[in-house]
Amino acid sequence: MTLTATTPTATTGAQRAASRLATPWWREAVVYQVYIRSFADGDGDGTGDVTGLRARLPHLASLGVDAIWINPWYPSPLADSGYDVADYRAVEPLFGDLEQATAMIAEAHGLGMRVILDVVPNHLSDEHVWFQAALASAPGSPERARFIFRDGRGEAGELPPNDWTSHFGGPAWTRAVEAVGDDAHPAGQPGQWYLHLFNTKQPDVDWTSEDVRAEYDDVLRFWFDRGVDGFRIDVAHGLTKHADLPDTGEIANPHRPFGAGDHPFLDRDDVHEVYRRWRAIADSYDDPKVFVAEAWTGDPVRLGLYLRPDELHTAFNFDFLVSAWREPELRDVIDRTLAAHRAVGAPPTWVLSNHDVYREVSRYAREQDRPQLGGEEDFTGRPADLEVGLRRARAAALLMLALPGGAYVYQGAELGLPEVEDLPEESLQDPVWFQSGGQRRGRDGCRVPLPWSGAEAPFGFSERPDGAAPTGQPWLPQPASFAGLTVADQDGDPTSTLELYRSALSLRRSLEALGDGAMEWVDGGDGVLALTREPGFACWVNLSTQPVALPAGAEVLLASGPLDDGDGDRLLPTDTAVWLRR
Numbered sequence: 001m002t003l004t005a006t007t008p009t010a011t012t013g014a015q016r017a018a019s020r021l022a023t024p025w026w027r028e029a030v031v032y033q034v035y036i037r038s039f040a041d042g043d044g045d046g047t048g049d050v051t052g053l054r055a056r057l058p059h060l061a062s063l064g065v066d067a068i069w070i071n072p073w074y075p076s077p078l079a080d081s082g083y084d085v086a087d088y089r090a091v092e093p094l095f096g097d098l099e100q101a102t103a104m105i106a107e108a109h110g111l112g113m114r115v116i117l118d119v120v121p122n123h124l125s126d127e128h129v130w131f132q133a134a135l136a137s138a139p140g141s142p143e144r145a146r147f148i149f150r151d152g153r154g155e156a157g158e159l160p161p162n163d164w165t166s167h168f169g170g171p172a173w174t175r176a177v178e179a180v181g182d183d184a185h186p187a188g189q190p191g192q193w194y195l196h197l198f199n200t201k202q203p204d205v206d207w208t209s210e211d212v213r214a215e216y217d218d219v220l221r222f223w224f225d226r227g228v229d230g231f232r233i234d235v236a237h238g239l240t241k242h243a244d245l246p247d248t249g250e251i252a253n254p255h256r257p258f259g260a261g262d263h264p265f266l267d268r269d270d271v272h273e274v275y276r277r278w279r280a281i282a283d284s285y286d287d288p289k290v291f292v293a294e295a296w297t298g299d300p301v302r303l304g305l306y307l308r309p310d311e312l313h314t315a316f317n318f319d320f321l322v323s324a325w326r327e328p329e330l331r332d333v334i335d336r337t338l339a340a341h342r343a344v345g346a347p348p349t350w351v352l353s354n355h356d357v358y359r360e361v362s363r364y365a366r367e368q369d370r371p372q373l374g375g376e377e378d379f380t381g382r383p384a385d386l387e388v389g390l391r392r393a394r395a396a397a398l399l400m401l402a403l404p405g406g407a408y409v410y411q412g413a414e415l416g417l418p419e420v421e422d423l424p425e426e427s428l429q430d431p432v433w434f435q436s437g438g439q440r441r442g443r444d445g446c447r448v449p450l451p452w453s454g455a456e457a458p459f460g461f462s463e464r465p466d467g468a469a470p471t472g473q474p475w476l477p478q479p480a481s482f483a484g485l486t487v488a489d490q491d492g493d494p495t496s497t498l499e500l501y502r503s504a505l506s507l508r509r510s511l512e513a514l515g516d517g518a519m520e521w522v523d524g525g526d527g528v529l530a531l532t533r534e535p536g537f538a539c540w541v542n543l544s545t546q547p548v549a550l551p552a553g554a555e556v557l558l559a560s561g562p563l564d565d566g567d568g569d570r571l572l573p574t575d576t577a578v579w580l581r582r
């Protein structure tokens with residue numbers, strides 16, 4: 001079921017190397033997402049950190065990824081796991097310091113991997129000096145103009161300025177307490193309201209402010225100058241707002257934008273100006289820097305607008321992530337994605353999971369009768385068959401890595417980790433849990449610290465350089481069921497998901513047909529996705545309920561699960577994918 005041939009004949013390694021050199025790296029990179037808090041803990045306090053990441057860089061290099069993307073590592077009160085940035089030019093002490101971070105970047109480069117950081121331009125932390133200054137300043141002051149402060153509605157301004165709600169639940173406005181008190185309010189009187197599309201500790205900045213624009217230009221340069229190769233842009237479809245901040249009343253679900261560019265706060269046409277400005281900064285470097293947008297547009301054509309030649313390089317393709325594991329839906333998403341990207345000359349990227357969504361093993365373990373929107377509320381309480389989920393997740397990985405363009409692998413996907421669905425309530429930390437009043441458990445189930453080795457928690461997650469025992473527990477508890485799924489358990493086992501990923505990534509590097517470029521569909525029968533790429537490659541994925549015969553004469557390079565030997569024909573079982581040399 002694993003590699004049956006390691007030396008492709010259609011292309012020599014030298015040819016492949018030459019074609020790689022001609023292709024900008026970001027057009028076909030496989031990027032590994034490091035959720036720093038949960039990747040590896042190098043000082044034993046139970047929280048992942050830069051020391052832990054540095055120690056594991058050789059592991060990532062041997063996995064065969066081209067780049068790593070690190071979730072926010074900046075100083076932060078961690079009200080939203082680091083997406084509440086208090087200082088952009090430093091590293092959160094729990095994670096390390098700037099010197100360690102800079103050394104890590106150089107070490108990753110030394111191992112042949114690029115490094116992408118996360119920039120969060122829609123909002124800052126309420127503990128950022130700018131917001132503190134805004135609170136201490138009067139309404140109408142330049143300090144407040146960097147954020148979105150407005151007077152409330154109602155006679156005494158007691159009602160929020162409009163009806164917008166937070167992505168995490170509840171109103172998107174919090175009323176500030178003015179610094180100056182009066183007799184009735186000695187601690188300060190209730191004052192203006194400020195906008196936060198996420199947590200109350202994440203005030204939105206105002207992108208009409210030149211201060212804001214200049215600050216983010218400078219933040220990008222700060223890290224680019226330290227060797228960082230690019231940025232993932234958080235909520236890239238956010239940032240700009242309608243000047244009048246109109247109510248969203250008419251819009252059924254204001255957080256699913258899907259409009260024509262004039263939604264009050266999402267995917268607005270005027271956000272593109274920001275990215276044209278950023279692209280000029282990226283292009284000013286000798287080895288140009290790159291961007292990947294987190295833009296939930298729900299429409300490949302709208303997504304394509306972010307990828308016009310003078311804007312961003314790539315964007316996450318969430319339509320692929322949320323697609324049900326069904327042949328017509330996946331084929332349709334792939335076709336629409338390819339067409340929209342072709343129209344702007346940008347490479348697609350493919351992604352199955354990240355730190356915000358239910359892990360693919362657990363999504364695919366459910367009945368595939370609806371889109372996989374990703375939030376845990378769509379999955380809890382529905383029967384799950386994790387064996388089926390894993391089989392599909394492995395097949396999906398081979399499909400993803402065979403498609404034209406780049407791909408993102410969320411840490412733990414290469415181990416086939418399921419969602420941790422039974423975290424004790426007292427351990428939950430996601431603001432979604434608190435802001436929804438305990439109605440939604442939030443995203444912690446996909447953020448549990450990785451299992452590296454051993455038979456019980458912390459599964460090698462916390463390791464001190466001097467070998468002493470860890471002093472803290474993993475920040476989210478690891479389930480006993482991680483035993484058997486550790487890196488050490490899977491290392492060298494040809495049936496493991498880790499070795500499947502290693503084989504796929506190594507083949508992907510050696511085969512000229514893979515990475516950037518084009519593909520064609522061929523007829524594989526009902527419920528089968530069969531695609532070819534030149535020279536000489538095919539990927540077949542069986543999403544039907546029956547085994548299907550593989551094309552005669554094709555050599556199996558890699559399979560996501562055991563193949564059946566029929567009467568002389570090799571059969572591809574349900575929920576299985578193969579890579580073939582034609």
Ligand code: GLC
Nearest residue numbers: 080083120198234235355356
């Ligand atoms: C993005 C991040 C998510 C965060 C939100 C607010 O969607 O991926 O984790 O909560 O933005 O910054």
